Amino acid sequence: MLRRYQRAWLRGDLIAGVTVAAYLVPQVMAYATVAGLDPVAGLWAAPPALVVYAMLGSSRSLSVGPGATTALMTATAMGPLAAGDPARYAVLTATLALLVGAMSLAASTHVPHPSRRSVWGQLIGARLARAFRSPPGLAGSPQESPAAPCCRIRR
Numbered sequence: 001m002l003r004r005y006q007r008a009w010l011r012g013d014l015i016a017g018v019t020v021a022a023y024l025v026p027q028v029m030a031y032a033t034v035a036g037l038d039p040v041a042g043l044w045a046a047p048p049a050l051v052v053y054a055m056l057g058s059s060r061s062l063s064v065g066p067g068a069t070t071a072l073m074t075a076t077a078m079g080p081l082a083a084g085d086p087a088r089y090a091v092l093t094a095t096l097a098l099l100v101g102a103m104s105l106a107a108s109t110h111v112p113h114p115s116r117r118s119v120w121g122q123l124i125g126a127r128l129a130r131a132f133r134s135p136p137g138l139a140g141s142p143q144e145s146p147a148a149p150c151c152r153i154r155r
Contacts, residue, residue, distance in 0.1 A: 027066060034071035036079060037093060042066065045094075049101060056105055069126040076129050 028042030035041075046066060074093055082089035 031066040031068060031071040034068060035074045035093060036089060041090070041093075045097060049097075052101070053105070069123055072126050072129065 024046060025043065028046040029039035030042075032039050032042030032045075074096060078089060078092045078096060081092055
């Protein structure tokens with residue numbers, strides 16, 4: 001990608017970079033919290049991931065970044081595995097992020113973009129998981145959030 005970069009794109013890319021940073025900082029902090037991590041974890045994770053994709057990714061126009069669904073699914077999957085240990089939870093989520101990033105880069109050249117049905121299926125699944133594993137009192141569920149033990153210890 002960088003070999004074909006045109007100098008005329010630089011001004012627009014710099015403006016886009018500042019714009020993305022303006023909304024990305026609070027967004028990654030919020031999604032790290034949803035995933036049961038310290039907000040600072042989002043600040044450390046997002047920039048390297050974006051730089052790696054910019055250098056190795058297959059699409060100039062593809063939007064990549066954190067998402068509420070991903071944060072929620074991370075908390076749902078990793079919370080029980082951490083068994084209330086915040087350090088283990090951080091290691092598990094970092095490992096998951098690295099594995100998913102590597103798989104995404106590997107697949108970006110071989111797999112077409114996901115269909116609308118696939119995306120809707122993921123979103124509906126995430127909302128159902130949240131509804132059935134919500135904190136007590138929310139949606140009438142007696143269960144705790146999957147990341148609650150880690151969050152409770154951290155606070």
